[in-house]
Amino acid sequence: MFKDNNCELSFYVFTKLNPFRRFLYSVAYSKIFDNGVMFLIGLNSIKLASDTFFLDEPETSTMSKINGYIDFFFTIAFAVEALIKCLALGLILD
Numbered sequence: 001m002f003k004d005n006n007c008e009l010s011f012y013v014f015t016k017l018n019p020f021r022r023f024l025y026s027v028a029y030s031k032i033f034d035n036g037v038m039f040l041i042g043l044n045s046i047k048l049a050s051d052t053f054f055l056d057e058p059e060t061s062t063m064s065k066i067n068g069y070i071d072f073f074f075t076i077a078f079a080v081e082a083l084i085k086c087l088a089l090g091l092i093l094d
Contacts (some may be wrong), residue, residue: 001025007090014087024088037081044074 008068014021027033041063047070057064 005089010090021088024084028085028088031082040074040077040081044078047071047074050079055083 002020005016009015010018016022016047021056034063051067054063
């Protein structure tokens with residue numbers, strides 16, 4: 001575990017032996033997590049392409065509100081992915 005990773009303390013808090021960091025590392029490098037992120041990227045790309053058809057919609061329309069909620073979902077999902085990887089690998093290398 002932590003092969004080719006020289007970061008001893010993730011965020012200067014979690015050591016390489018910390019069970020939480022080890023769990024996040026195993027999640028970040030699992031095939032299911034990787035495939036799930038790739039699936040979300042594909043869905044987000046399709047959503048971004050479909051946004052072109054709704055540019056003329058007023059912001060108060062139902063479709064604009066739904067697009068806003070979908071954008072918020074993708075933002076949260078990718079932020080969680082980044083947080084998991086940063087905690088697992090260590091954002092700040094020492």
